[in-house]
Amino acid sequence: MSVGEIAVIGAGMHPWGKFLGKSFVDIGVHAAKEALDDAGVEWEEIQFVSGANTVRNGYPGWVSGSTFANALGFQGCQLASSYAACASGVTALSIARAQILSGVCDVALVVGADQVPKGMFAPVPGDRPADVDWLRFRLMGLSNPAYFGLFARRRMAMHGDTQDDFAAVKVKNSLHGSKNPNARFSKTFTIDDVNSSPVVADPLRLLEICTTSDGGAALVVSSLDYAKKKGIDSPVRISGISTVGPTYPNAIIDMPYFSSDSWAMSGDPTHTFKNQIAQHAYKEAGITAEDLDFAEVYDLSSAYELDWYEHIGLCESGKAREILHNGDTSLGGRIPVNPSGGLGAFGEAIPAQAIAQVCELTWQLRGEAGERQVNSASVGLSINYGMFGHGSSVIARR
Amino acid sequence: MDPTAPSLIGGKGRTSGSYYFPKNLGGNDPACIQDDDREEILLSRFGKVWSYTSADYPPALPYIITEEPFRPFVIAAVHLEKEEMVICGQMMPGVEVADMDVGMEVELTLDVLYEDDQNQYMVWKWDPINGSAK
DSSP states (O other): OOOOOOOEEEEEEEEEEEEOOOOHHHHHHHHHHHHHHHHOGGGGGHHHEEEESSSSSSSHHHHHHHHHHHHHOOOEEEEEEEETTHHHHHHHHHHHHHHHHTTTTOOOOOOOOEEOSSSOOOSHHHHHHTOOHHHHHHHHHHHHHHHHHHHHHHHHHHHHHHHHHHHHHHHHHHHHHHOOTTTTOOOOOOHHHHHHHHHTTTEEEEGGBBBBBEEEEEEEOOOHHHHHHHTTTSSSEEEHHHHOOOOOOOOOOTTTBBBBOOOTOOOOOOOOOGTTTHHHHHHHHTGGGGSSSSOOOOOOOOHHHHHHHHHHHHOOOHHHHHHHHHHTSOOOOOOOOOOOHHHHHHHOOHHHHHHHHHHHHHHHHHHHOOOGTTTTTTTTEEEETTTEEEEEEEEEEE | OOOSOOOEEEEETTTOOOOOOSSTTTOOTOOOOOOGGGEEEEEEEEEEEEEEEEEEEEEOOTOOOSSSSOOOOEEEEEEEHHHHHHEEEEEOTTTTTTGGGGGGGEEEEEEEEEOOOEEEEEEEEEEEEEEOOO
C-alpha cells in the first residue's frame, strides 16, 4: 500500500463547554474561521467543505457541509456531509484527503460542531424494535457509561487493576487539561477527589466518565504543493488515516450491542475491533507504535484510556497501569497520552472530537502547545471509535 | 417454553456453525448473513459472569422507569460456554454490586419489564445460582 500525504495548514477550535445561547452552526463557524486564519487562507479560496454531522440539531445538522458553507457565505465550492458517530470527524477528513490526493481539489475545510442537551446521551426518539441501540435501552437500561463500567470491571478481574489506578488517569488528564485554554474543565483533581465523587456505573465514578459538551473543531487541509505555494515549507502532514470496520467475530462486546459475537468457530476470545483500528493507520504511514512520540486517545472513561494503551500497542495487554504509574504517559514522559486533557477535560462533542484530536496533533507537532507541549514531538497518533463499528485513527508527523 | 426455566431464542448457522443473538439482529458474520442460513435454537440457560456494572442513575428513554424513586440495578455480561458468546442483562432486583464476582455462575430468568392496561411485558434477567453469590 502506498498512500500519499496531505498537509494540515490550519487548525481551529471553539472552546468546549455548555453554550446554551449558541447553535452548533455558531460554534462550527467560530472554529472554521480560526482554522482559516491560522492557515492564512481566505474562505473564497476553499474548494471543498467536508462537514461532520450532528444528529441532535435537526436537518441542518444532517447536511453540515452545506450548513457551514451557507453560514460562511455560499461561494460555490464542492460539499460533503458525513456521519459516523464519534468517528464522523475522521470520516469527513478522509473524504477531504481523497479529494485532494485524487486532484479533485487542492485545499479543503473540515468542520464539526455540536450543541446538545445536558445529561447522558439517549437514542434518537421513536420506537425501533429492530435497532440494537434502541433495544439496549428499552430492554435493560444499558446506557453508555454501563459499557465503560463493564470494561473497567473486566480489567480489574483480568489484570488486577484497581479503582485507584483508574482515578490516577483522571488525575493525569485533569493536570494536562488545566494547561489547555480550549478545555472545558481546568480544575485539577486528586485521587481522593475522584474517589469521593458518586458512583455512576460501578466501578466508575462521576469524575471518571466523560461528560457531554458543546464544542467545535476545524482543519484546513491541502496538497503538499498547495502548502508550498502558500509559503509553508514544513507543514504538519497526515500520513495515515484509518476508517476500518470490524472483522467478524468481535469477541469483546462493543457499544451499542448487548451481546458479543460468538467465538465458537474462531476460537479467539480476545479478538476486538479496537485492536484493528490503529493497525490500519500504522500500515498506511509505514510506522509502528514504537515510532510515536505522543497519542490522543478516546478516554470516554478513565479506565477506557488504559484499554487504548493496549489497543494501539503502547504496551502488552494488562500492562497499561505500569506505563501510567511510571510516568510514561504523562507530559514529560516517554509517550504522553492525551496531552490535550482528552475527553476527560473536554467532554464529548460527537462530530467535533475526532477533528479536535487532529488539532491537538497539529499544535503539538508545530511546537505551539504552550505549557502542555510534548518534548520533540515529531509523530503523533489519534484514535477513536464510532458506535456500531466505525474506526477512526490519524497519524500525523512533521 | 417453561416459564420457570426460560431460554433466549438465538440462531445457529446451518453451515457456519456459529451462534447469533438476537437471531436476526446480529448481521455481521460474512459466512452467514441471511436469516435462512440461521436455524432457530434455544441458547444455554446458564453462564458465568464475564463482567458487571451498575446503573446508579436512571437510564434515558426508551428505558421505562417503573418505580419512583428510581432503584439502582446491576447489569451483568454473561459468558455462555457452549455458544462462546457474552450476553448482557440486568441482574434480578435485590442483587447488589457487593454480591457480584467475575466468574460467578448465573441462570437466565424472567422478570416484568413494564406493564400497561392489557399486558405485562417480560424481559430476561440473570439470577445468581443458589450458593454462588458471595
